[in-house]
Amino acid sequence: MVAISLGEESGATRSTRVTRAIVTIERDADGFYRPASEEALIALVKKAHAEGKQLRVRGSAHSVAAAIYADPLVTGDGAIDPASAPASDAIHVLLNNYRGMRVVDAGQRLVEVEAGVNLGVDPEDPSGTSTQENSLLFNLWRLGWTLSDLGGITHQTVSGFFSTGSSGGSLSWSVYDDIQSLRMIDGRGEVYEVDRDRTPEDFQATVTSMGLLGIISKVVLRCVPTFNITGQEAITRVADASVDLFGEGSPERPSLARFLERTEYARLEWFPQRKGERLVVWQVQRIEPEPGFRPVRYQEFSGDPELSQVFVCLFFTLLGNLDDLRAARSKLEPIFEQVDEELIQRLACLGRVGQPLVEALTLASEGALDAAIEVLALAAPLLRKELPNLMGMALDTFLPLDSRKKGRDKGEPQCFRDWSWRGLPMDNQVIGSLMPTTFTELWIPLSYTQRAMKLLKDYFDEPASAREALRRTGTYAIELYGAPPNPAWMSMSYSDGKDVWRDGVLRIDFYWFQGNAGDPAEVFYPQFWKLFRDNGIPFRLHWGKGQPVGSQEELADWAAFFRGQYARWDDFLERRRKLDPNNIFLTRYWRQRFDLSHLPAPQPREDVGTPLIMIIRGCSPRAASNRCCASR
Numbered sequence: 001m002v003a004i005s006l007g008e009e010s011g012a013t014r015s016t017r018v019t020r021a022i023v024t025i026e027r028d029a030d031g032f033y034r035p036a037s038e039e040a041l042i043a044l045v046k047k048a049h050a051e052g053k054q055l056r057v058r059g060s061a062h063s064v065a066a067a068i069y070a071d072p073l074v075t076g077d078g079a080i081d082p083a084s085a086p087a088s089d090a091i092h093v094l095l096n097n098y099r100g101m102r103v104v105d106a107g108q109r110l111v112e113v114e115a116g117v118n119l120g121v122d123p124e125d126p127s128g129t130s131t132q133e134n135s136l137l138f139n140l141w142r143l144g145w146t147l148s149d150l151g152g153i154t155h156q157t158v159s160g161f162f163s164t165g166s167s168g169g170s171l172s173w174s175v176y177d178d179i180q181s182l183r184m185i186d187g188r189g190e191v192y193e194v195d196r197d198r199t200p201e202d203f204q205a206t207v208t209s210m211g212l213l214g215i216i217s218k219v220v221l222r223c224v225p226t227f228n229i230t231g232q233e234a235i236t237r238v239a240d241a242s243v244d245l246f247g248e249g250s251p252e253r254p255s256l257a258r259f260l261e262r263t264e265y266a267r268l269e270w271f272p273q274r275k276g277e278r279l280v281v282w283q284v285q286r287i288e289p290e291p292g293f294r295p296v297r298y299q300e301f302s303g304d305p306e307l308s309q310v311f312v313c314l315f316f317t318l319l320g321n322l323d324d325l326r327a328a329r330s331k332l333e334p335i336f337e338q339v340d341e342e343l344i345q346r347l348a349c350l351g352r353v354g355q356p357l358v359e360a361l362t363l364a365s366e367g368a369l370d371a372a373i374e375v376l377a378l379a380a381p382l383l384r385k386e387l388p389n390l391m392g393m394a395l396d397t398f399l400p401l402d403s404r405k406k407g408r409d410k411g412e413p414q415c416f417r418d419w420s421w422r423g424l425p426m427d428n429q430v431i432g433s434l435m436p437t438t439f440t441e442l443w444i445p446l447s448y449t450q451r452a453m454k455l456l457k458d459y460f461d462e463p464a465s466a467r468e469a470l471r472r473t474g475t476y477a478i479e480l481y482g483a484p485p486n487p488a489w490m491s492m493s494y495s496d497g498k499d500v501w502r503d504g505v506l507r508i509d510f511y512w513f514q515g516n517a518g519d520p521a522e523v524f525y526p527q528f529w530k531l532f533r534d535n536g537i538p539f540r541l542h543w544g545k546g547q548p549v550g551s552q553e554e555l556a557d558w559a560a561f562f563r564g565q566y567a568r569w570d571d572f573l574e575r576r577r578k579l580d581p582n583n584i585f586l587t588r589y590w591r592q593r594f595d596l597s598h599l600p601a602p603q604p605r606e607d608v609g610t611p612l613i614m615i616i617r618g619c620s621p622r623a624a625s626n627r628c629c630a631s632r
């Protein structure tokens with residue numbers, strides 16, 4: 001077997017030591033266990049099974065927190081710190097020491113990767129050790145290989161990405177076709193393997209299983225030859241777009257479904273806000289790699305990307321907290337620190353409403369934070385009154401229409417070409433700290449596209465009041481993209497090839513700026529879930545994104561609804577029952593998704609034999625210095 005040559009993993013602390021059958025794993029001060037081998041992973045699972053503890057793996061934490069961590073989810077101060085494990089007795093695993101890759105069969109482009117490998121670089125990796133050199137895609141590229149499709153970002157771990165059924169924007173290509181097999185550790189610490197060809201039923205049950213059928217230890221990928229991409233992005237009014245967003249289309253202007261079908265990779269961002277409405281159409285096709293290829297990189301934000309993002313961050317934070325700007329102080333302070341003269345000048349262009357913003361930012365830049373926030377709080381009624389106009393002005397500033405471009409570029413889309421591993425994830429340039437975004441994403445059968453889009457349009461057009469219209473649309477965008485049908489049981493585009501999902505899906509991804517006041521699962525998403533459900537449009541929700549909250553009764557009702565959307569739901573749960581008999585992977589959140597709240601919590605097991613692994617040290621995250629070692 002050939003080893004993929006990797007650069008040094010500088011800074012990685014190897015806290016796992018393997019000596020024959022003895023493994024010592026210490027819980028790190030941040031609350032995570034960091035196994036560096038499969039033996040160590042097995043040891044942790046056995047410990048959880050024997051002691052009756054929950055165990056969850058954190059990938060790059062791009063899913064909603066509840067989908068990742070064990071109970072209790074909320075830390076003492078009510079906040080979830082993505083850089084540390086929630087304080088609890090549960091076992092939280094971080095796989096930054098488990099990022100090996102090796103070529104299994106060069107002729108077939110088969111590569112085995114350990115579960116902690118990131119697709120690209122995770123800039124927020126708590127260990128600070130995620131680099132281009134130890135990322136999957138960069139290493140594959142050096143071998144002349146890649147994956148068929150990538151999401152909008154590539155910060156995720158391989159195992160976290162597949163676990164939630166994540167996918168890029170393509171109806172033509174699926175990264176799931178590139179997975180050959182998975183090596184899993186079940187809830188008793190037993191290893192099992194599932195292979196696309198040898199055990200197809202087991203494989204399709206397991207590939208997207210949200211950590212409920214066991215821990216993914218290793219993945220074998222059947223890579224594809226590398227390719228480059230060429231594409232363009234147009235920013236227009238909806239009426240001027242090359243896609244007929246709501247209608248049945250024409251030969252010159254395809255319907256949305258047709259456009260997604262015939263474009264290799266596509267992603268649309270629809271800003272439906274009145275006075276600001278616009279459509280951003282990003283589309284790409286594959287091209288052969290050729291010697292001397294010179295990339296022309298896609299630029300997500302025109303002009304100065306960082307400045308634009310500070311602007312958006314400030315703007316969204318203000319608009320999302322107008323009811324109590326004084327309470328938003330902790331959100332505003334870090335933004336103030338990044339404001340510069342150029343931004344103040346941009347705000348000055350907003351006229352009457354820009355005036356208090358300029359005044360506040362000038363005060364903040366002089367260190368008078370209290371005064372700055374007071375100015376903003378006093379301006380809140382004016383900002384609220386002008387909100388619909390403001391949205392238009394803001395969008396014109398950070399997302400100008402192509403028709404507003406100057407000179408030769410006027411009316412022209414942005415054109416770019418790149419290596420696929422760098423160009424397909426078009427959102428990698430977004431700075432997470434400035435544009436913290438969370439979502440709910442509905443996957444609907446492609447044949448329902450026109451109905452769904454018309455329904456949304458009518459819903460947004462309906463209110464007479466501009467304020468109500470903005471409440472419905474929110475201040476952010478709706479992402480529209482596709483995914484092909486997928487035989488994986490719990491994939492959001494699962495299809496048996498004959499059902500209504502057989503042509504693939506349209507994905508409608510409602511963005512929510514995380515600096516807004518309120519929980520979007522309570523104040524924003526439910527309107528869309530209800531709208532689609534009440535109108536008989538089948539949908540499934542992305543497993544890594546926002547899902548319903550509410551009373552046990554309400555959640556049971558949603559579970560029943562989704563059970564009706566997944567033909568293999570019961571089969572999946574039956575498999576879960578067998579593979580995790582002590583329910584160590586089944587957190588409160590996942591119980592709610594599947595209406596399994598009646599199942600017992602993990603119990604200490606007398607019947608479990610001596611584990612292979614002898615010593616596991618677990619230290620309280622709150623008392624790392626007082627070594628409290630539990631050994632078996």
Ligand SMILES: Cc1cc2nc3c(=O)[nH]c(=O)nc-3n(C[C@H](O)[C@H](O)[C@H](O)COP(=O)(O)OP(=O)(O)OC[C@H]3O[C@@H](n4cnc5c(N)ncnc54)[C@H](O)[C@@H]3O)c2cc1C
Pocket residue numbers: 056057058059060061062063064067068069115150151152153155156157158159160161162163164165166167168210211212214215216217437544545
């Ligand atoms: C900015 C942003 C952009 C995004 N873009 C896209 C996109 O383009 N397309 C898309 O489909 N989704 C997208 N997502 C969603 C994202 O891809 C998913 O949430 C994905 O699951 C995150 O992977 P992760 O490595 O962060 O895993 P985490 O979020 O940390 O974990 C995901 C789940 O997998 C489990 N898990 C992780 N590792 C293992 C393991 N080894 N064994 C068993 N279970 C495991 C976790 O416990 C959790 O349940 C985006 C999210 C964000 C925040």
